[in-house]
Amino acid sequence: MGDNGYVLEDVPHLSDYISSLPTYPNPLKKNPSYSVVNQYFVDEDDTVAQNIVVRKNSPRGIHFRRAGPSQNVYYKPDDVNACIVTCGGLCPGLNTVIREIVCALYSIYGVTRVMGIDGGYRGFYSKNTIPLTPKVVNDIHKRGGTILGSSRGGHVTKKIVDSIEDRGINQVYIIGGDGTQKGASVLFEEITRRGLNVAVVGIPKTIDNDIPVIDKSFGFDSAVEEAQRAISAAHVEATSFENGIGVVKLMGRNSGFIAMYASLASGDVDCCLIPESHYYLEGRGGVFEYIEQRLKENGHMVVVVAEGAGQDDEQVDVGLWISKKIKEHFSKEKKMMINLKYIDPTYMIRGIASNASDNVYCTLLAQSAVHGAMAGYTGFTVGPVNNTHAYIPFDRITEKQNRVDITDMMWAQLLSSTNQPSFLSTTRSADIIEANKDEEPPIPLSDGETNQPSFLTTIVDIIEANKNEEPPTQLSDGETNPC
């Protein structure tokens, strides 16, 4: 802990456990492409604040080491033998990250030995490697998926580290989600235990954008953009038929960021259901009542549902389930004719190539990862924190999963954009208030407003308005109500 509550959460370095490692001047100094840059090295003391909104007397809080080229590097280019592996689910931008790691190693540092591991962690010990050169990766960023293949499972630590040793690999770039980063952390521990001169670098991947600390994960923007096509189609269908209802299911088993951003971006969505915000279908203030109201007012409506919204049972497709329930409710109970179309673009939104802004992001991410490894840092994940790339210890990335905060401004904006009610029952609202009561008070903004959303007040209003409300009705057919 430093002055004024300054905390540096630093990442490990090869020199922490290997003594007398030689260093070399960074070859970037002689790179003609960078000769125009005023200052291209990061200062060793540069750190990035996790919290940028602070009060005059509040502690300065957690900081991470700033990513970027260092004056000296811990590898001679000729000695580097790097490998790249992609694990877990697909995400737009995987190929761009692979391409840019290869290009950064070759063109910035003059490294010429880079290989791909085929098919995720298990590829280390069960498959041949794939040679990677700038020529091989030249146009892979225009393709979805990963040219290296991916897998879940297969993390046998001993076999992977044996393979790293046997192949003489000394830089390991691991692209993947929370599970992958946990795996990377275990590899780092085993490599340290064996005293190997091998840098382990994680590059966070999650289409759901639920990795903590970093501003945003690559591929998320591309996925949200692709989701617009499904929402637009649902809107076209809904507006073309009497009492048209378009239902779109989007990815998000545990978090609703894709659904929330896609709904906000579209402007066509009347109702967005996410895992973080419980809902109920029947009764006053429920989803059915809202749908009926929208159909009467507007003649059509679009519902976006994240795959984990209200799901206790992962086997049930929530999009199909809710579509069936809506149809049953309106045809059998309300005797009202509706036209419902269900669109499920789940894998379409992640099987695409990344868009332009994600490509730029992936490039910076890959370069930061390479600069970190060349500077001898290890056991870290790279990512933007308040718009500046930083090296983050593995455990900060894996200790929790980000979820949409339904007491935050963003969710309030979503509610205000769709006009949907919060669907919160009085008990659930009270729980949320209870859960949030120890949170720090909002920091007043300079113009006298607060950054605290009015959402909690809304919840209190809802409780007040609904205090005589009937409890949500049980489903008649014995199915579990996923609300």
Ligand SMILES: Nc1ncnc2c1ncn2[C@@H]1O[C@H](COP(=O)(O)OP(=O)(O)O)[C@@H](O)[C@H]1O
């Ligand atoms: N706790 C863990 N320890 C070691 N390896 C893990 C751990 N969790 C997941 N992995 C490995 O990470 C890889 C990807 O994990 P998975 O959870 O499927 O995807 P993601 O990285 O996208 O979250 C798999 O090969 C899996 O074996």
Ligand SMILES: O=P(O)(O)OC[C@H]1O[C@](O)(COP(=O)(O)O)[C@@H](O)[C@@H]1O
């Ligand atoms: O069908 P798969 O391959 O298990 O992947 C689907 C799941 O992966 C996710 O996209 C999450 O993966 P990531 O966040 O690791 O990219 C979930 O939303 C989704 O349920």
Ligand SMILES: [Mg+2]
């Ligand atoms: Mg995961």
